[in-house]
Amino acid sequence: MKKTILSLAFFLLISAAFAQNYLPVDEGSLVKFTIKNFGLTVNGNFKGLKGRITFNPADPATAFISASVAAATINTGNNTRDIHLKKEEYFDVIKYPAISFISTKIVSSGSAGMYTVEGNITIKGVTKKVAFPFTALSKGDGYLLEGTFKIDRRDFGVGGKSMVLSDKLTVTLAVFARKS
Secondary structure (H helix, E strand, O other): OHHHHHHHHHHHHHHHHHOEEEEEEEEEEEEEEEEEEOOEEEEEEEEEEEEEEEEOOOOHHHOEEEEEEEEEEEEOOOHHHHHHHOOOOOOOOOOOOEEEEEEEEEEEOOOOOEEEEEEEEEEOOEEEEEEEEEEEEEEOOEEEEEEEEEEEHHHHOOOOOOOOEEEEEEEEEEEEEEEO
């Protein structure tokens, strides 16, 4: 039994040693959302990526993602709308300057480069669990992590009781994580 425990500890230590640390960066990344407003599709994005990612494709159980974007960087291509979205009823960027995600579990989906991540997203001080598939593609000195998930804006107190703004929105991520 003692030998088994020592072997397991050694394996975990070696696995952790091969995990690489990365920093998510704006260059080569896209944090995008799509929502219906008055029945029209509105696309927007955020910048200001920060955080850290630990990743070893051979051992996703040791992987960890902690990333955030600056809420004040919201860009829908319409400056008047962007100013409105920064206010208290929407993202309240003064009180809540960051939108963040922290993983709690990452598993391989069985195919090379395909994974599922579970974690917590925090918007306006409200944290909700999300899970979604993503791909990890080796690219230069890092990885491009891509995935898509849906959330309900009302869960986070974004947009108040607007009757013209859809409750559901799609978040699309293409995060480039550069080796640190």
